[in-house]
Amino acid sequence: MVIPHILEAAQFENRELLDSIFSLADELRENHNRFGESLHRKTLANIFYEASTRTRLSFEQAMYHLGGKVIGTEAASKFSSATKGETLEDTIRVIGGYGVGAIVLRHPDKGSAKAAASVSRVPIINAGDGDGEHPTQALLDLYTIKRELGSIDSLKIAMVGDLKYGRTVHSLTSLLAMHSRNSRLYFISPDQIRMPIAILKSLRDKIDCEELPNFEDVLDKIDIFYVTRVQRERFRSEEDYLEVKDAFVINRGVVAKMKKEARIMHPLPRVTEVSTGIDDDERAAYFRQAENGLYVRMALLRILLDDDIKGNFYKYFNTK
Ligand code: NCD
Numbered sequence: 001m002v003i004p005h006i007l008e009a010a011q012f013e014n015r016e017l018l019d020s021i022f023s024l025a026d027e028l029r030e031n032h033n034r035f036g037e038s039l040h041r042k043t044l045a046n047i048f049y050e051a052s053t054r055t056r057l058s059f060e061q062a063m064y065h066l067g068g069k070v071i072g073t074e075a076a077s078k079f080s081s082a083t084k085g086e087t088l089e090d091t092i093r094v095i096g097g098y099g100v101g102a103i104v105l106r107h108p109d110k111g112s113a114k115a116a117a118s119v120s121r122v123p124i125i126n127a128g129d130g131d132g133e134h135p136t137q138a139l140l141d142l143y144t145i146k147r148e149l150g151s152i153d154s155l156k157i158a159m160v161g162d163l164k165y166g167r168t169v170h171s172l173t174s175l176l177a178m179h180s181r182n183s184r185l186y187f188i189s190p191d192q193i194r195m196p197i198a199i200l201k202s203l204r205d206k207i208d209c210e211e212l213p214n215f216e217d218v219l220d221k222i223d224i225f226y227v228t229r230v231q232r233e234r235f236r237s238e239e240d241y242l243e244v245k246d247a248f249v250i251n252r253g254v255v256a257k258m259k260k261e262a263r264i265m266h267p268l269p270r271v272t273e274v275s276t277g278i279d280d281d282e283r284a285a286y287f288r289q290a291e292n293g294l295y296v297r298m299a300l301l302r303i304l305l306d307d308d309i310k311g312n313f314y315k316y317f318n319t320k
Contacts, residue, residue: 004304004317005117006125009135009174017316018179022143024299025292032065032298038306039068042101046072047091048127049082049107050233054268054290055127055137059104062298068305071100077108088112089119096121101305105129108233123304131165131234137267138171140296142179144289145224148263152179156221158186160248161228161273163195165235168267169228170199177206184208186222188215190244193230215248219257225250225264227273251275255283265289 012018028035044063048056052074060070073080080091088107095103105116106127113126113133128134146152157176159169173185173195185207187195194211203209212218215225227250235241250264255278258264266274266286278284303313 002314002317003117003120004123004310004314005113005120006123006135006300006304007113007117008126008133009138009171010178011135011317012139012175013178014316015179017313018139018142018175020313021139021296021299021303022146024302025143025295028065028298028302029295032295035066035298035302035306037067038302038308039063039066039101042066042068042305043099044068044070044072044301044305045095045098045100045103046070046074047076047080047095047103047105048072048074049076049080049105050128052106052127054293055106055134056104058290058293058297059125059127059301062294062301065294066298066301066306068101068301071098072104088116092116092120092124102301125300125304128167130167131170131231132167133171133174134167134267135171136297136300137168137293138175139300140293141168141172141226141265141267141289142175143296144265144285144292145263147292148285148288149223149261152176153181153183155180155183155223156186156218157183157224157226158188158215158218158222159195159226159228160188160215160250162193162230162244163187163189163228164193165231166228169195169226172226173199173203173207177203180207184210186215186218187211188213188248190247192240192244215254219254220259222258223262225258225262227264227266227270229266229269229271229273246272249273249275250278252277252281255281258283
């Protein structure tokens with residue numbers, strides 16, 4: 001039996017699958033009440049070993065909107081049996097035995113979602129594995145680009161900030177490389193937190209990429225500014241973090257030089273890298289982006305758990 005885990009963005013190479021997720025999300029946005037019973041008697045387990053607001057609560061609300069239930073722990077590193085020394089694998093085995101439909105997992109270790117999937121009898125949804133990936137965020141990010149600009153092709157996209165530890169950019173670049181035609185990515189970060197070489201190599205031949213020390217020269221050409229928080233929790237020392245934390249700030253002065261149709265995105269939470277002074281600018285898309293997360297996650301939950309449609313999607317999840 002194939003278990004449809006969602007572990008990394010590379011799983012979403014099939015264009016039909018991507019388009020189905022986006023059209024389901026559109027349909028759910030239009031009228032989610034129509035689907036208010038579609039996950040009746042299904043339960044989702046939200047197991048979060050790291051802080052989260054949007055990912056956890058949007059999955060939770062997505063499940064409620066679809067008529068399902070949620071169990072879980074929002075501070076698994078403090079309140080689960082992990083404090084007693086239980087392994088992640090044992091925890092996953094046990095939760096899977098309680099009849100949940102799927103487990104949403106956020107964990108500080110890269111590779112943890114795959115490790116969980118290797119022992120799980122129910123789908124694991126990777127909600128962020130350390131500095132690895134965050135595939136559901138990437139799906140909502142790409143959905144946002146499509147909604148905001150009408151197309152995901154022929155774009156100039158700047159990824160700004162922490163490209164080393166930022167798992168959202170890792171997953172989003174992977175999705176863009178598979179699906180965006182004729183686009184160019186600019187990676188703009190301090191030297192210490194550049195995009196990992198392995199990722200740069202994997203993008204080669206798939207999408208045009210360029211690393212830049214700052215955005216000055218391209219500011220007026222960019223369609224999407226995807227800004228990220230410097231991931232303080234992943235630095236070896238506070239000094240290392242302080243050195244780079246304010247490297248890039250998008251404020252009104254910067255926005256004034258952008259194209260009128262450009263969009264500023266951010267997975268949130270922001271700290272200082274996007275000034276609150278630009279929130280009212282039409283180009284600031286980050287709160288709309290966060291809202292899109294609800295509909296994309298509703299779509300994903302239907303694909304994995306809705307008995308009426310899930311059978312159509314098994315063929316896309318044939319990897320274990
Ligand atoms: C991101 C994450 O957890 O990777 N947050 C999110 O899920 N929207 C980004 C971050 O924490 O900076």
